[in-house]
Amino acid sequence: MNFGRNDECWCKSGQKYKKCHMEFDEKLRKLRNQGHIVPPRNIIKNQEQIDGIKKSAQINDGVLDLVAKQIKAGMSTAEIDKLVYDYTVSHGAIPAPLNYQGFPKSVCTSINDEVCHGIPSEDIILKDGDIVNVDVSTIYNGYYSDASRMFIIGEASEEAKRLVEVSREALRRGVEAAKPWGYLGDIGEAVQEYVEANGYSVVRDFGGHGVGIQFHEDPFVAHVGKRGEGMVLVPGMVFTIEPMVNQGAYHIFVDADNDWTALTEDGSLSAQWEHTVLITETGVEILAK
Numbered sequence: 001m002n003f004g005r006n007d008e009c010w011c012k013s014g015q016k017y018k019k020c021h022m023e024f025d026e027k028l029r030k031l032r033n034q035g036h037i038v039p040p041r042n043i044i045k046n047q048e049q050i051d052g053i054k055k056s057a058q059i060n061d062g063v064l065d066l067v068a069k070q071i072k073a074g075m076s077t078a079e080i081d082k083l084v085y086d087y088t089v090s091h092g093a094i095p096a097p098l099n100y101q102g103f104p105k106s107v108c109t110s111i112n113d114e115v116c117h118g119i120p121s122e123d124i125i126l127k128d129g130d131i132v133n134v135d136v137s138t139i140y141n142g143y144y145s146d147a148s149r150m151f152i153i154g155e156a157s158e159e160a161k162r163l164v165e166v167s168r169e170a171l172r173r174g175v176e177a178a179k180p181w182g183y184l185g186d187i188g189e190a191v192q193e194y195v196e197a198n199g200y201s202v203v204r205d206f207g208g209h210g211v212g213i214q215f216h217e218d219p220f221v222a223h224v225g226k227r228g229e230g231m232v233l234v235p236g237m238v239f240t241i242e243p244m245v246n247q248g249a250y251h252i253f254v255d256a257d258n259d260w261t262a263l264t265e266d267g268s269l270s271a272q273w274e275h276t277v278l279i280t281e282t283g284v285e286i287l288a289k
Contacts, residue, residue, distance in 0.1 A: 011046040011236075027181075028234070037231045043210050043218050044236035050278060052143035053212045053238060057276060057288035059091045060138040060145040064289075067136075073128045073154050077109040080134060081120035088138060096137035096144055096215050103260060108135040108148075115203055115244050115252050115262040115270040128154030131164055133272050137215065144211050146240050147288040148274040159247070160269055166198045167245040167271035174223065174241045175277055178284045182233045188225020191243045203244035203270070205252055206262065211276055212238040235281045242274030 003010060009020035028038045045053070063084050070083060084107040088095045095106030103119075110118035110133040111126070118133075126132060135148035150164045170191045177190035195202050208221030219231050223243040246252075248268030255261040264270050276288035 010041060011044070012048070013046060024234070028232070031232055039219065039231055039234055039237060044234065045212055045238050045278075046236070049143070049212060050236075050238070052141055053145055053276070053278075054287055056093065056138050056140035056143040057145035057147075059088065059093045059140055060136055060147055060276075060288045062091070063087050063136045063138065064134065064147060064149050067134050068149065068151070071126070071132070071134070071151050071153070073126055073130075075126050076122050077111075077118070077120035077124045077126070077132075078122040080109055081105045081107050084136060091140075093138050093140040096139050096146070097135075100215060109133070110135070110261070110270070110272075112269055113264045113267050115246070115264060116206060116272065117260045117262055119258055119260055126153045129156045129160070130154075131156055131160050131269065131271060135272075135274065139215075142213075144213070144215050145276050145288040146211050146215075146274065147276055148242065148272060149289075150271050150273055163200065163245065163247050163269055164271045166195065166200060167243060168273050170195050170202075170223075170243045170245055171241060171273040171275060174243060175275060175284055175286065178233060178241065178277060178279060180233060180235050180279050180281060180283070183228055184219060184221060184230030184233065185225035186227045186233075187241060188222045188230070189227045191241075192224040195243065195245050201246045201248065201250035203246060203250050203252060206244060208240040208242045208274075210237070210239045233279050235279050237279040238276065238287065240274055240276050242272055244270060244272040246270045 003017040005018040009017045098106045130153040137146040174191045177186045210217030248266040251265040278285045
């Protein structure tokens, strides 16, 4: 749809198009004509939407802070699920994973060689030396946020601790590479280059994703790639960066018993950290961590 200079801007800011997104749209048109992949308007968030996502993210961070205080050896992953559910609903929000495409719990808990989408259970007890990813997603007033953290239970091996730290640094580098008018490939190369330099591999089958109005939106955020390639990053885009780093090869499989939990094919350890980020006019802002 074309907008006149004095029409209200498509982003619903209330401003005239010429004062709001006219110059922005012209820049995108030029990039598209040069052969670049540019984002559609429906994944560019306005200020009202960004504010809503931030409120969701505050609850999401609060959930992870609570888990960080209470997670320990001897705890079942079902207890983590209850912590997440109780905190989320007590703050007027909804755990996004619960019943999402049939997922039965409020959080994903992925231990050791589980890459992602581990299902909490009373039968799964955390033990000394485990590394576990707790992946929390929250819906508040219709807005979504998503983040995960790694936790080391008791005394883990030096190699396990190193994997956790390398995966955390890989996320930091991915976030640092996300810049307005840069490219998705900038993020992928920054992550892949660092991870592989440390002797690990980056999972290809899963990646980050747009988030905010829905749980999963465009674009897909690969954690491998080349700088200067992929979709252009523009102010107003909100998505997750969540590299999954394997101790061995990047190949994975999904547990046939539950059709959810992904594991490393070679049985090696896996680690992941995740942030929800916003591309701003001047850089990147971490919304959920």
